[in-house]
Amino acid sequence: MCGIIGYTGTGNAVPKMLKGLSVLEYRGYDSVGIAAQTVDGTDVVKCKGRIHALEEKLRDEPVEGSHCAIGHTRWATHGGPSDRNAHPHRAGNVILVHNGIIENYKALKEELQAKGVEFKSETDTEVAAALLNDNYTLGGDPLAAIRKTVARLRGAYAFGILFSDRAGEVWVVRSGSPLILAKGKDGYYLASDVTALLPFTRESAPMDEGAIARLTGDSAVLFDENGGEHEPKWMTTTLTPESAQKGGYPHFMLKEIHEQPEAVKKSVSSRIDKDGLPDFSADGIDADFWRGIRAVQIVACGSAMHAGLVGQRVLEQYAGLPTTVHIASEYRYYPPLGDAGTLVIVISQSGETADSLAALRYAKEHGRQTLGIVNAVETTIAREADKRIYTYAGPEIAVATTKGYCTQASVLYAIAAAAGLSRGVIDAKAAKELLRDISEEVPAVLETxxxxxxxFCRVAKALADHEHVFYIGRGLDYAMSMEGALKLKEISYIHCEAYAAGELKHGTISLIEPGTPVIALATDPALFEKTESNLREVGSRGAQVTLICPDGVEVPEESAGEIIRLPECSAPARLFASMLAVQMIAYEAASFRGCDIDRPRNLAKSVTVE
Known part of the structure; x- marks a missing residue:
């Protein structure tokens, strides 16, 4: 949720903090701050607001000559957005930034208050800093103090730590929340996300669960539980600094929408062999794997869960696999149904989603096979799942996912082709056709x-002044309606709900009144007649109807005011075409309403707390 950046070396630390924080702002943006060591001590500068507010404050309170610093951009969990709740937090010799939640902070706070410790903020982070300072004061050994502190903490957290009496050292702790170390030409870095490191270096190493590290200007050391020391295993990322830039687009979201044709092609084409058949061998998955699967459970959050709903339909249709979809935050509250023949597919763009990771661990505890579908390489879900498939979408900076969702859905189609062929549900010809539809036709249709x-602008403008909008659809169109509704409400702040079209008459139609915008997805001609009857139902009650349907379908004049026609194409391509339509409608509506499209209020890109 929050974003952490840190550096120690020979370079100027403060500009590096500001640059890294500007990249990490999608993880949280209600307050921001840095702590920088100088010859005169450690300066902490922080404030409510975004990066520009910190930049203005640094112009008034310049910090010069620093070569070691940590920074933080916050998404509030404990205590509202304010200067005093902003990170870093100082307690004695300890200055600390934190991503995560300390679940037992209240008990620890009371214990420390009984010792006379006074707190300035409402945060759990300051409690962690005070506890660490208390332990550090007893012995003056950072590693021993950190170990003693984390032994008392419950929850998921990542820390970047400065000790005011240890110049040039940044200490790093990872327990449940992601952190990445990096090696540059002029020093060493840490960050919550590899994209924040791209302006400085492409050599990085994700920290393992429970790891502690010490960074200095000329070394990075990891400490194991037995006191052993070793160097991180550095990897060179294929990502470039340009991939995390807007590239001339007004918003990252629009850029990422336009990147979808290439992203789909890349995510699926790499899983097709020279004969046009599915091939996941590079992912460590052979044909025999699918023959041993008897049922599938898909676990995810938000848009990834909506991609899972698409996956449910196609896995049942093409692979004959009974499939259920579960909200990750609820999954652990159900009995662990299934057996070793049950495959649990966990979908997460970031690979670090806390609820999804907890569900993955729950599934593994109960003997289920697990498969992670993630975008970010070498993330926790990718490492802990038995099998993993990368979507190759590239960096996605906008909080509202577009190409992440698109590639998740396309990979699920490819999985269905592979599983269906392996299990004998479809033949080679059908598998080839399905893969061709996704890898070739879908990108072309998205471009169209x-x-x-x-x-899209016309439709968006017509609904931009409304406070309530409804999406309806049947079959896969209902799954896509759910994604369309989520996109609209998360970036335009218009209340929007999706309903199965046939359910309108079971209560929801009471909400339809003259002028209510209703967007209907009807990409399947076989279901159009039934959906069209639902359009008449809402139209007769004065709804403002927009219909998204294939070219060539006859639509009675009274059924819809605006019709967005999809090109003549296969059923999978029609679904993805409607996906782009709902994304663009949401984008344009948010633009008309003057919303912060890439950084919607109260939201964060990578949700690393439960």
């Missing part, structure tokens, strides 16, 4: 849909 921007 990008040319309908004027129509």
């Amino acid at each position: 849909m990008l040319g309908k921007e004027a129509q």
Whole structure:
């Protein structure tokens, strides 16, 4: 949720902090701060607001000559957005930034208050800093103090720590929340996300669960539980600094929408062999794997869960696998149904989603096979799942996912083709056709849909002043309606709900009144007649209807005011075409309403707390 950056070396630390924080702002942006060591001590500068507010404060309170610093951008969990709740937090010799939640902070706070410790903020982070300072004061050994402190903490957390009496050292702790170390030409770095490191270096190493590290200007050392020391295993990322830039687009979201054709092609084409058949061998998955699967459970949050709903339909249709979809935060509260023949697929763009990671561990504890579908390489879900498939979407900076969702859904189609062929549910010809639809036709159709921007603007403008909007659809269109509704409400702040079209008459239609916008997805001609009857139901009650349907389908004049026509194409391609339509409608509506499209209020990109 929050973003952490740190550096120690020979370079100027403060500009590095500001640059890294600007990249990490998608993880939280209600307050921001840095702590920087100088010859005169350690300066802490922080404030409520975004990076520009900190930059203004640093102009008034300049910090010069620092070569060692930590920084933080916050998404509030304990205590509201304010200067005093902003990170870093100082307690004696300890200055600390934190991502995560300390679950037992209240008991620890009371214990420390009984010792006379006074607190300035409402945060759990200051409690962790005070506890660490208490332990550090007893012996003056950072490693021993950190170990003694984390032994008392419950929850998920990542820390970047400075000790005011240890110049040039940054200490790093990872327990449940992600952190990445990096090696540059002029020193060493830490960050919550590899994208924040790209302006400085492409050599990085994700920290393992429970790891503690010490960074100095000329070394990075990891400490194991037995006191042993070793160097991180550095890897060179294929990502470039340019991949995390807007590239001339007004918003990252629009850029990422336009990147979807290439992202889909890349995510699926790499899983097709020279004969056009599915091939996941590079992912460590052979044909025999699918023959041993008897049922599938898909676990995810938000848009990834909506991609899972698409996966449920296609796995049942093409692979004959009974499939259920579960909200990750609820999954552990159900009895562990299934057996060793049950495959649990965990979908997460970041690979660090706390609820999804907890569900993965729950599934493994009960003997289930696990498969992670993630975008970010070498993340916790990717490492802990028995099998993993990367979506190759590239960096996604906007909080509202677009190409992440798109590649998740496309990979699930490819999985369905592989599983169906292996299990004998479909033949080679059908598998080839499905893969061709996804890898070739879908990118082409998405490019075509990008040319309908004027129509998307018209639809968005018509609903931008409304406070309530409804999406409806049947079958896969209902799954896509859920994604469309989420996109609209998360970036435009318009209340929007999705309903199965046939359910309108079972209560929801009471909410329809003259002028209520209703967006109907009807990409399957076989279901159009039934959906069209639902359009008449809402239209007769004065709804403002927008219909998204294939070209060539006859639509009675009274059924819809605005019709967005999809190109003639296969069923999978029609679904993805409607996906782009709902993304663009949400984007344009948010633009008309003057919303912060890339950074919607109260949201964070990578949700690393439960």
